[in-house]
Amino acid sequence: MLDIAEELHRWCEEGRDFAVATVVAVSGSAPRQPGAALAVDADGTAVGSVSGGCVEGAVYELCREALESDESGEGVVRRFGYSDEDAFAVGLTCGGVIDVLVVPVRADDPLRAVAAPALATAARGGTAALARVVSGPAGMAGRALLVHADGRHTGTLGGPEELDRAAAAEAAALLEAGRTATLEIGADGSRCGEPVTLLVECSVPPPRMIVFGAIDFAAALVRAGKFLGHHVTVCDARPVFATARRFPEADEVVVDWPHRYLDAQASRGALDGRTVLCVLTHDAKFDVPLLERALRLPVAYVGAMGSRRTHEQRLARLREAGMGEAELARLRSPIGLDLGARTPEETALSIAAEIVALRRGGSGAPLTGAGTPIHHEHPQREPGHEPRHERRASVAA
Structure with missing residues (x-):
């Protein structure tokens, strides 16, 4: 539902009734992941x-049908699988299987009271998690819980308070990781008892990409970062190069020494496990103090531009500065995948491809003839970021 928050928030503001279908589980090769949604209003839009x-x-x-039904907003779950054996069957040609939860969201439904503020928060790019019951004991289907950025929760799943508290804790863990997933908990809030299946949809601000070095390659990387959905900052100590006119698509252009800016961002908690740091300066006076700090931060990606010779010289200086081999192993340098890139645009594509491969657990190898999965499970996360009862939401083909 939060996947299309802007449109559904507008529908709520206009008082429209609608039904929303949300992917709650995926197996095999499928084009969309849990949380993907389609909504239809009373006019058929x-x-x-x-x-x-x-x-x-x-x-x-x-x-x-859900909108026209007189039933309450409990919803139904439908499964769609492979349809190649029957040319007239409705199914996925890619060979996967998806489960879809279809729920009416009318003005007088309890779900509306919880979903509306969640949609409003997501529409403005805020932080919130919406936990909905997919299946469970009678009376719970269609119930929802909204978990706020500060950990507070509103709404109820229709069980004991322990269930709401347990669900809120699980949703908060997913929210911290910026993930949407399906999970199971006991109806009494413990690991035992009748299971309750929840879909937890998370809305978080876009991940950050910070590009250090206001060069022509940076302009192309800014565009690639925006295409991938990042909030992009360009930072350079040279005011003549770090200008909004040179980087009109960047969200921010900062004139500061790179290591000093990174220190300030880290101290105010503006970096997280989704943050991407791209060092394009390839100048030791900028690179070394910056990378000393960057490689010790719990960010998703640290890449540095330069030739292999520059890379070896950079590693030597970092070792002299006291960095260990485990820290240096986090550095992606020379930055990007081997695409044979030459232009700024091609180089930006190679960097973006490496960022996606690292985030999704891909190898970067050609899919043709490789026999490797097209879709990957989420890679290993930091301790504490994995919800205790999370089910496998997708299985790579």
């Missing part, structure tokens, strides 16, 4: 997607 086109027509009709 549709927004969003659950499959990239394979089953949209059938899901659209399920939404229309």
Whole structure:
């Protein structure tokens, strides 16, 4: 639902009734992941997607039926699988299987009271998690819980308070990691008892990309970072180069010494496990003090531009500065994947590809003839970021 928050927030503001179909589980090769949503209002207007086109027509009709039904907003779960054996069957041609939860969201439904503020928060780019019951004991289906950035929660799943507290804690863990997933907890809030399956959708501000070095390659990387959904900052100590005119697509252009700016961002908690740091300066007086700090921060990616000779010289200076081999092993240098890139745009593409591969657990190898998975499980996370009862939300083909 939060996948299409801007449109659904507007519908709520306009008082429209609608039904929303959300992917709650995926196995095999499928085009969309848990949290992907399609919504249909009372006039038949549709927004969003659950499959990239394979089953949209059938899901659209399920939404229309949910809106026309006199039943309460408990919703139904439908499974769509591979359809190649029957040319007239509705299914996924890619061979995967998806489970879709279809729920009406009317003005007088309890879900609306919880979903509306969640949609408003997500629409403005804020932080919130919406936990919805996919299946569980009678009376719980369709119930929802909103978990705020400060850990408070509103709404109820319809069980004891212990269930709401346990669900809020699990949702908070996913929110910290910036993930959407399906999980199971006991109906009494423990690991035992009748299971309750929850879909937890998370809205978090976009991940940050900080590009150090206001060079022509940086301008291309800014565009690539924005395309990937990052909030992009360009930082350089030279005011003649670090200008908004040279980087119109950047969210911020900062004139400061790179290591000093990074220190300030770290001290105010503005960096997290999704942050990407790209060092394009390839000048030792900037690189070494910057990388000393960057490689000791719990960020997602640290890459540095330069030739292999520059890289070896940089490593030597960092070792002289007291950095250990485990810290240096985090450095992606020379930056990017081997695409044979030459232009700034091609280089930006190689850097963006490496960032995606690292985030998704990809190898960077060609898919043709490799026999490797097309879709990967989430890579290993820092301790404490993995919800205790999380189910496998997708299985690579």
